[in-house]
Amino acid sequence: MDDNVDRWVLGRRRFVLDAGMLVYPAVTVAGLVPRGGTTAVVGCVLVGLFSCCYVVAAIAADRVAPRVFWWSLGAQAVLFLAALPFAQADAFFLAAVVVAFLMRLLRGRAAVAVLLGAGLAAIVVPPAVRPWHSGPAWSQAIALVFTALMVYAFSEAVRANRALVEARAEVQRLAAEAERARISRDLHDLLGHSLTAITVKSNLARRLGKTDAERAFEEIGEVERLSRQALADVRAAVSGSPDVTLAGELARGRELLRASGVTADLPTATDVVDGAHQELFGWVVREGLTNVARHARATSCTVRISASEVEVRDDGAGAVAAAGNGLDGLRSRVAEAGGRMEAGPVQPRGWRLCVSMPAPRSMNGAPA
Numbered sequence: 001m002d003d004n005v006d007r008w009v010l011g012r013r014r015f016v017l018d019a020g021m022l023v024y025p026a027v028t029v030a031g032l033v034p035r036g037g038t039t040a041v042v043g044c045v046l047v048g049l050f051s052c053c054y055v056v057a058a059i060a061a062d063r064v065a066p067r068v069f070w071w072s073l074g075a076q077a078v079l080f081l082a083a084l085p086f087a088q089a090d091a092f093f094l095a096a097v098v099v100a101f102l103m104r105l106l107r108g109r110a111a112v113a114v115l116l117g118a119g120l121a122a123i124v125v126p127p128a129v130r131p132w133h134s135g136p137a138w139s140q141a142i143a144l145v146f147t148a149l150m151v152y153a154f155s156e157a158v159r160a161n162r163a164l165v166e167a168r169a170e171v172q173r174l175a176a177e178a179e180r181a182r183i184s185r186d187l188h189d190l191l192g193h194s195l196t197a198i199t200v201k202s203n204l205a206r207r208l209g210k211t212d213a214e215r216a217f218e219e220i221g222e223v224e225r226l227s228r229q230a231l232a233d234v235r236a237a238v239s240g241s242p243d244v245t246l247a248g249e250l251a252r253g254r255e256l257l258r259a260s261g262v263t264a265d266l267p268t269a270t271d272v273v274d275g276a277h278q279e280l281f282g283w284v285v286r287e288g289l290t291n292v293a294r295h296a297r298a299t300s301c302t303v304r305i306s307a308s309e310v311e312v313r314d315d316g317a318g319a320v321a322a323a324g325n326g327l328d329g330l331r332s333r334v335a336e337a338g339g340r341m342e343a344g345p346v347q348p349r350g351w352r353l354c355v356s357m358p359a360p361r362s363m364n365g366a367p368a
Contacts, residue, residue, distance in 0.1 A: 018058040024093040025051045031090035043086030050079040092122040092140035096147045103152040185329040194230035200259045244282040246270045253289035260293045263300040281310040288312030288353045309356040318345030
């Protein structure tokens with residue numbers, strides 16, 4: 001939660017509101033002083049005690065001390081009733097303070113019931129008590145109602161601001177989780193291919209070292225190049241811009257399959273693929289060919305592409321890690337793009353990975 005926003009919404013503004021509410025005890029005292037005598041003294045003492053309880057309740061509310069708050073609020077209600085015989089109609093200014101506090105806590109019908117009850121009491125009680133010789137306390141009732149409504153509106157604004165801040169924090173948390181998941185997925189897919197290629201070429205170089213030193217040296221150079229490429233891929237994945245293209249992955253895959261001893265039947269051109277699908281199909285080819293090199297124990301592999309579909313098929317054992325992180329991550333990519341993915345063994349032998357995207361539509365809504 002943003003501490004500055006929370007401090008302003010729940011701190012300074014509420015302090016101003018709480019301090020402003022003390023004007024009502026002051027108005028009550030101003031009405032008591034002209035009465036003089038014992039009535040004025042006792043009434044002012046009761047109002048002073050009321051003000052002290054109000055300050056305690058305000059501090060307890062700010063520090064979230066519910067027990068102290070409720071005891072203080074109850075004391076305010078008792079002191080309001082005790083002040084009625086002395087302040088008479090002006091005592092309903094104190095009721096405005098009590099009702100305003102309740103408006104912070106109540107909502108819906110309960111808030112309406114308390115507000116209407118207090119307002120009606122200010123109108124009905126003064127003329128009902130004949131010794132007071134006064135009519136309905138209209139000014140006190142109006143002050144009570146409008147103060148309560150103002151505090152209720154303020155409380156709703158505080159709740160809305162708090163909910164907004166919490167929602168923003170939740171959005172930031174979800175965005176951070178999504179970014180971590182993206183980086184994890186990209187790193188798995190990028191490094192899975194690169195490290196597989198490095199491992200295959202290192203083994204090839206080791207075998208060639210005894211019979212063909214020149215080719216072994218070339219393969220070691222290729223391992224160095226792949227290592228540098230893997231480092232660049234990691235940096236690109238962390239920055240959010242991995243360099244994955246269908247043409248690039250076909251070229252890398254052809255070299256990977258050659259080093260793995262797998263006969264590759266890969267397309268040499270990618271112009272047929274819709275431009276919007278080039279990157280996604282690059283991920284499909286990367287994952288498919290990496291799995292062929294790592295798991296399939298295949299002798300041949302074929303990649304077929306069209307405008308909206310890519311298929312990777314091999315003649316291996318048909319036991320590629322179907323539940324692995326790579327295929328799960330690829331499935332997520334395809335789902336986000338609105339496509340459909342199929343992966344599984346085929347008869348009589350091998351494994352098939354196929355991703356298809358919705359066919360582009362023409363202006364009249366028919367498939368293009």
